[in-house]
Amino acid sequence: MEAELREFERDADAWFAENTPGEPDFMLPLTFMEVGTDQQFEFLREWQNKVYSAGYLGAAWPKEYGGGGLTQKHQDIATRAMKKYRGPIMLNAIGINWTGPLILDIGSEAHKQKYIKGILSAEDIWCQGFSEPENGSDLGNAQLRAVRDGDEYVLNGSKIWTTHGHYAKYMILLARTDLDAPSKYAGLSFILTPMTVPGIETVKIKKLTGEHGFTQTFFTDTRIPADGLMGREGEGWKIAMQTLEYERSARGGQAGGYVLTEVDPLEILQLASKAKRDGQSVLADPVVRDKLMDFVIDAQAMALNGKRARISPLVRDCPQALPLMSKLTHTEFALRINEFAISLMGTKGGYYVDEPNAIDEGYWHRSYLNAFSATIGGGTSQIQRNIIGEHALSLPKTR
Amino acid sequence: MKISTEIGITEAQIDLLDVAENFCLDHSPIEKVRALMEDDLGYDPEVWKQIGELGWLAVAIPEDYDGVGLSLTEVVPIAEQMGRYLLNSPFISTTLAAQALIMGGTDAQKKSYLPQIVAGKAATLALSESNGDWDLNNIDAKATKDGNGYVLSGTKTFVMDLTSAELVVISVKLDDAVRLVALRGDQISQHAVRRERIIDEVKRSYELTLDGISVSLDQFMNENATKATLGHIHLAANLLGSAELCGACKSTIDYTVEYLKTRRQFGKLIGSYQALKHPTVDAFVGYEKARSLLYAAAFCFDRQGEGEVATRMAKARADQALSFAADRAIQFHGGFGFTYDCDAQLYRRCALFHASQYGDAAYHKRKLADLLF
Numbered sequence: 001m002e003a004e005l006r007e008f009e010r011d012a013d014a015w016f017a018e019n020t021p022g023e024p025d026f027m028l029p030l031t032f033m034e035v036g037t038d039q040q041f042e043f044l045r046e047w048q049n050k051v052y053s054a055g056y057l058g059a060a061w062p063k064e065y066g067g068g069g070l071t072q073k074h075q076d077i078a079t080r081a082m083k084k085y086r087g088p089i090m091l092n093a094i095g096i097n098w099t100g101p102l103i104l105d106i107g108s109e110a111h112k113q114k115y116i117k118g119i120l121s122a123e124d125i126w127c128q129g130f131s132e133p134e135n136g137s138d139l140g141n142a143q144l145r146a147v148r149d150g151d152e153y154v155l156n157g158s159k160i161w162t163t164h165g166h167y168a169k170y171m172i173l174l175a176r177t178d179l180d181a182p183s184k185y186a187g188l189s190f191i192l193t194p195m196t197v198p199g200i201e202t203v204k205i206k207k208l209t210g211e212h213g214f215t216q217t218f219f220t221d222t223r224i225p226a227d228g229l230m231g232r233e234g235e236g237w238k239i240a241m242q243t244l245e246y247e248r249s250a251r252g253g254q255a256g257g258y259v260l261t262e263v264d265p266l267e268i269l270q271l272a273s274k275a276k277r278d279g280q281s282v283l284a285d286p287v288v289r290d291k292l293m294d295f296v297i298d299a300q301a302m303a304l305n306g307k308r309a310r311i312s313p314l315v316r317d318c319p320q321a322l323p324l325m326s327k328l329t330h331t332e333f334a335l336r337i338n339e340f341a342i343s344l345m346g347t348k349g350g351y352y353v354d355e356p357n358a359i360d361e362g363y364w365h366r367s368y369l370n371a372f373s374a375t376i377g378g379g380t381s382q383i384q385r386n387i388i389g390e391h392a393l394s395l396p397k398t399r
Numbered sequence: 400m401k402i403s404t405e406i407g408i409t410e411a412q413i414d415l416l417d418v419a420e421n422f423c424l425d426h427s428p429i430e431k432v433r434a435l436m437e438d439d440l441g442y443d444p445e446v447w448k449q450i451g452e453l454g455w456l457a458v459a460i461p462e463d464y465d466g467v468g469l470s471l472t473e474v475v476p477i478a479e480q481m482g483r484y485l486l487n488s489p490f491i492s493t494t495l496a497a498q499a500l501i502m503g504g505t506d507a508q509k510k511s512y513l514p515q516i517v518a519g520k521a522a523t524l525a526l527s528e529s530n531g532d533w534d535l536n537n538i539d540a541k542a543t544k545d546g547n548g549y550v551l552s553g554t555k556t557f558v559m560d561l562t563s564a565e566l567v568v569i570s571v572k573l574d575d576a577v578r579l580v581a582l583r584g585d586q587i588s589q590h591a592v593r594r595e596r597i598i599d600e601v602k603r604s605y606e607l608t609l610d611g612i613s614v615s616l617d618q619f620m621n622e623n624a625t626k627a628t629l630g631h632i633h634l635a636a637n638l639l640g641s642a643e644l645c646g647a648c649k650s651t652i653d654y655t656v657e658y659l660k661t662r663r664q665f666g667k668l669i670g671s672y673q674a675l676k677h678p679t680v681d682a683f684v685g686y687e688k689a690r691s692l693l694y695a696a697a698f699c700f701d702r703q704g705e706g707e708v709a710t711r712m713a714k715a716r717a718d719q720a721l722s723f724a725a726d727r728a729i730q731f732h733g734g735f736g737f738t739y740d741c742d743a744q745l746y747r748r749c750a751l752f753h754a755s756q757y758g759d760a761a762y763h764k765r766k767l768a769d770l771l772f
């Protein structure tokens with residue numbers, strides 16, 4: 001086994017060394033939520049497909065549905081190699097990170113046969129229809145209606161902030177199937193929904209960077225097959241929470257790879273040499289040094305948190321604490337370090353993407369604005385603090 | 400300079416973590432901590448004896464000198480639990496003095512003192528002076544040749560647990576070079592010792608006047624090892640200080656959370672208010688990060704370079720974590736938080752004291768910046 005793993009590692013290393021694409025002549029997204037142009041989309045779709053075909057995505061998923069049939073160790077090795085060569089992100093995040101694991105866990109045999117392979121190959125892009133215009137953080141109050149009619153559901157309502165909404169073939173949908181349920185949560189159901197049927201309209205929304213990002217999705221008397229129901233009617237909330245646990249990495253089973261890239265604070269060193277302050281490198285400024293050091297230490301602490309989470313004697317006071325705080329720490333870090341980067345540029349902090357004088361072609365500016373995607377999407381940082389406080393520290397609920 | 404991203408735990412650490420947690424929980428309930436704060440000695444001699452018997456003083460001492468032959472890596476969980484339960488004793492000062500001997504003592508000094516420490520004798524360090532400098536090389540105390548021996552002059556500050564120590568490692572200048580001297584407790588007269596009023600009332604610190612103390616040549620420690628020894632002590636003290644800070648931070652958060660879960664205002668438990676909940680979560684996140692850095696530093700402490708980087712990071716974050724957690728702990732207890740009876744002040748004082756010794760967060764970040772970029 002050990003020898004076999006080592007060989008796998010050698011092969012993976014060689015494959016990523018050879019196949020990781022160089023920078024294209026357009027900027028690649030740092031997170032799956034940032035995909036803003038068709039050019040970016042197609043590039044990433046092709047890359048994911050290539051990684052999957054080589055056996056380095058879904059390596060631990062069952063072979064009969066399209067996975068590699070190997071172990072999580074194999075996949076971790078492949079993901080590390082991907083990281084080492086700084087490969088682009090995996091595109092079909094909602095598929096590989098939460099829909100896939102969910103289907104493998106509680107889906108029917110037919111679901112597995114139908115969906116798993118397309119998730120891995122990026123042939124079938126998935127989106128998530130949870131948030132609504134009036135119900136975001138208060139997801140349990142979602143109102144999109146699904147009415148059973150024979151072996152179909154009829155949908156009416158709207159979802160919003162749908163990442164990959166206009167590319168997706170399928171959606172994981174949280175819908176209200178019962179208006180008379182004893183609680184708002186008990187009226188919800190979780191349905192795998194095709195996006196290519198009549199009665200669905202996706203409208204692109206321009207995001208703060210000026211590019212297109214997510215969509216608003218309108219459902220008007222939309223008929224979908226009822227066999228997309230996951231679990232039973234009324235279990236939607238429970239299942240949605242399970243997907244959020246995958247999303248926040250509090251639960252394993254993901255296909256592998258990564259869907260967000262992280263800034264290494266030491267990259268800032270190169271950036272710092274590109275602007276001057278009072279005739280000197282900004283790195284000569286003691287305040288800059290102090291702040292930069294805080295980022296370096298934070299990055300180190302987060303990496304170590306990830307490792308410590310697996311050392312049980314060192315987490316026995318509260319085993320779920322480190323996974324629970326991972327989303328909050330990583331996304332807030334990304335936001336702040338990009339903001340810091342801009343602050344180092346002097347006058348050039350005032351430029352933006354596509355300005356020839358901009359440092360690194362405006363990369364940091366765009367990254368900072370885009371970094372809010374992760375401090376808002378997937379449950380805001382404020383909601384994360386509620387969750388950590390209530391679940392890890394058992395503080396009373398905020399109502 | 401390389402940054403190690405390794406973290407792990409040794410079998411001995413696992414055992415010690417367990418044993419130390421139970422021991423400190425049993426032997427240092429908060430009422431006892433409070434009672435000892437009023438006591439001149441500041442610790443329970445019976446507990447100190449048991450610490451010796453448990454072999455904790457021997458952990459990081461080589462087998463050649465009757466020790467267990469492990470390292471400071473294994474002392475970290477002990478120090479952490481002592482910090483958590485505010486269990487005061489000469490354990491840290493003795494461990495650090497032993498480290499000074501191991502690194503910079505002559506063979507004869509090691510043979511004479513280390514087995515005694517293993518047997519439960521206390522020792523301490525006298526390195527700081529009134530200039531307040533964290534640079535251990537910046538000193539004015541002197542040794543001057545006097546016949547066959549040397550006579551000392553000057554004043555040392557922040558000599559922890561001095562009245563219990565049978566060995567005091569002091570730093571003085573001899574012909575302009577910093578040297579370490581192994582002073583015996585019996586060479587120090589009562590009049591040379593004054594208890595200092597320090598912000599952390601759980602601990603005991605003394606001023607030591609060296610004027611007139613005579614020492615012999617064989618009390619000087621290894622000349623060539625002075626620099627390395629002071630460097631090692633600086634890092635070792637910061638490592639164990641980080642451990643104490645992390646332990647205390649855990650207690651601070653537990654203490655605050657308990658109040659947030661029981662105190663009601665406006666008809667609700669105050670912990671349901673996000674103005675209290677969210678900063679408490681931030682304190683908790685700070686603590687978890689600091690603890691990861693602590694155990695990573697413990698893991699690679701003995702590695703040249705990497706150990707220094709990891710230790711400074713650990714101290715920087717442990718200082719910040721407890722300072723923030725304890726500051727908010729006072730605020731979140733309202734009027735009670737302002738009282739002497741509220742334990743929040745004990746933790747805030749603990750953080751302030753540790754920040755004052757061997758460098759605070761800002762200091763270590765500056766050192767790190769110089770090492771890394």
Ligand SMILES: Cc1cc2nc3c(=O)[nH]c(=O)nc-3n(C[C@H](O)[C@H](O)[C@H](O)COP(=O)(O)OP(=O)(O)OC[C@H]3O[C@@H](n4cnc5c(N)ncnc54)[C@H](O)[C@@H]3O)c2cc1C
Pocket residue numbers: 033127128129130131132133134135136137138160161162163164214372373374376377378379380381382383386398673
């Ligand atoms: C880039 C991006 C991609 C997204 N992709 C998807 C997707 O694919 N599918 C999908 O379903 N959704 C998606 N979302 C939506 C996202 O999940 C919601 O925006 C988020 O949950 C917040 O909901 P809201 O926008 O309605 O804000 P609101 O809930 O109205 O929040 C407004 C403000 O109030 C705060 N707040 C709300 N409630 C509380 C509380 N109880 N305590 C403290 N503070 C509170 C919030 O933190 C926020 O700052 C995406 C969002 C972004 C930004």
